[in-house]
Amino acid sequence: xxxxxxxVVLMDADQLDRLMREGHPIDExxxxxxxxxxxxxxxxxLIEKLTWTKFCKVFHREHGxxxxxxxxxxxxxxxxxxxxxxQKDGRPVTYGHYRVVSPQGYRMPRPYxxxxxxxxxxxxxxxxxxxxxxxxxxxxxxxxxxxLLLGWSYLDLGLTTLSTPSFFVLRRGxxxxxxxxxPRLV
Numbered sequence: 198x199x200x201x202x203x204x205v206v207l208m209d210a211d212q213l214d215r216l217m218r219e220g221h222p223i224d225e226x227x228x229x230x231x232x233x234x235x236x237x238x239x240x241x242x243l244i245e246k247l248t249w250t251k252f253c254k255v256f257h258r259e260h261g262x263x264x265x266x267x268x269x270x271x272x273x274x275x276x277x278x279x280x281x282x283x284q285k286d287g288r289p290v291t292y293g294h295y296r297v298v299s300p301q302g303y304r305m306p307r308p309y310x311x312x313x314x315x316x317x318x319x320x321x322x323x324x325x326x327x328x329x330x331x332x333x334x335x336x337x338x339x340x341x342x343x344x345l346l347l348g349w350s351y352l353d354l355g356l357t358t359l360s361t362p363s364f365f366v367l368r369r370g371x372x373x374x375x376x377x378x379x380p381r382l383v
Contacts, residue, residue: 199339202236205347205366206276210239213364214307216347220336223312225264225297227343228256232269232374233367234280240363249273253280253289254315254367256297257376264297265320267377280370291377293328294320300334306351306360312336318353321379330354335367344369 208216235252253269270283270290282289296319300310315333322329335348346367352359 199342200345202234202345202366202368203276205338205345206236206238208238210362210364213239213347213349216338217307217309217334217336217349217364218311220309220311220338220347221340223335223337223346224343225313227369228264228266228297229258230373231256232370232372233346234370235268235271235365235367236276238364238366251276251280252365253282253370255291255373255375255377257373265379266295266297266315267291267320267379268293282374289375289377293317293331294322294377294379295333296320303332304353304358305332305334306358307349309334309336309349312346315348321381323380326380332358333365338366 233254235254237250251271251273253271254266256266258264272281295315295317298314298316300314303314312335317328317331330352331350332353333348333350335346337343338345338347348365350361350363
């Protein structure tokens, strides 16, 4: 029986780690021009209260062929409620732009290289933006389907990498509703 977002949300850190290690490859084409409903997992309670639980990740294929994306703020409603993008001046509030790349050649503190990697250092974020150090390996939760993804965040500090406790689950959502330009050209 395939796992659901609700199943993954209930997992503890050890179960999430095992799921990442045993995850499946992702069909990059299945991400194109899509929004994915996201849920932050395994954050310390204080951090979760200061940030968010629900968010959205967006994937867009550039004319040059590169797959890139960004995060969107979402209204913090119960998980069984729809994901509603937070708007400012009639546009979704975006942050944390990234490029989707192969994990091959990246140093990771954990062996989570079965899927793809979101590299925020290549996303066109402002030069002093701390998210530029974030890397998110992602895997498909269910074999043969890219409808439910699991990710984990770590920091690339140049000479070393730093693990975080932060996992997240992504469920295939709506078709792309907007295209956000990166904050700066890359």
